[in-house]
Amino acid sequence: MALLIVGLIPLGLYMQDLPLSPQKLQLYSWHKWAGVTVFMLLWVRVAARLAWPPPPLPWQMSRWQQQAAHAGHLALYLLMLAIPLSGWLMSSAKGVQTVWFGILPIPDLIAKDKALGAQLAELHALLNWTLMAVLAAHVAAALKHHWIDRDNVLTRMLPSGAAPLPPERS
Numbered sequence: 499m500a501l502l503i504v505g506l507i508p509l510g511l512y513m514q515d516l517p518l519s520p521q522k523l524q525l526y527s528w529h530k531w532a533g534v535t536v537f538m539l540l541w542v543r544v545a546a547r548l549a550w551p552p553p554p555l556p557w558q559m560s561r562w563q564q565q566a567a568h569a570g571h572l573a574l575y576l577l578m579l580a581i582p583l584s585g586w587l588m589s590s591a592k593g594v595q596t597v598w599f600g601i602l603p604i605p606d607l608i609a610k611d612k613a614l615g616a617q618l619a620e621l622h623a624l625l626n627w628t629l630m631a632v633l634a635a636h637v638a639a640a641l642k643h644h645w646i647d648r649d650n651v652l653t654r655m656l657p658s659g660a661a662p663l664p665p666e667r668s
């Protein structure tokens with residue numbers, strides 16, 4: 499999902515400035531297909547998180563750091579929901595139905611409305627800039643845990659499992 503999302507951002511920024519051409523329309527389709535895929539995968543992700551809750555955060559983290567981490571994770575989930583949804587609503591309002599990978603027609607959520615479509619495009623862009631800010635903080639925090647705090651917050655995401663915590667500092 500991270501790869502899809504991180505790829506969708508530059509694709510979205512690039513495609514919209516292109517002059518109208520078959521290539522532009524193709525890129526729009528790929529963007530929408532990948533975005534709808536993120537929307538579908540989100541539900542698998544939410545189910546997996548409910549079934550296998552993450553381990554507790556390291557005890558060394560202060561209360562405000564733990565609250566900031568939880569708020570950041572909640573923001574990422576909300577944005578993973580709101581961004582594809584705003585794209586889907588925008589496409590519906592612009593009257594361009596999404597046909598997932600050219601096979602599965604995704605129903606339009608609202609009727610065609612050009613003015614609303616333009617507003618939803620602005621909302622889609624705003625949510626994406628918010629995502630970029632939250633992602634930057636998320637990556638910076640993960641690197642801080644790894645290189646400065648030297649705890650297992652980053653390594654525990656690897657398939658090989660969590661690395662042992664460093665010994666308690668006196």
Ligand code: HEM
Pocket residue numbers: 503506507508509510511514526529530531532533534536537578581582583584585586588589596619622623626
């Ligand atoms: C996680 C999923 C998605 C991400 C990260 C994403 C990201 C972006 C970004 C960064 C832009 C450029 C915004 C700007 O600066 O104006 C954009 C534009 C756009 N996105 Fe998405 N998008 C996602 C999902 C979707 C979905 C599901 C759809 C439609 C079904 C969609 C349709 C569009 C369209 C039509 C534009 C061009 C808007 C215009 O021409 O004004 N996006 N997207």
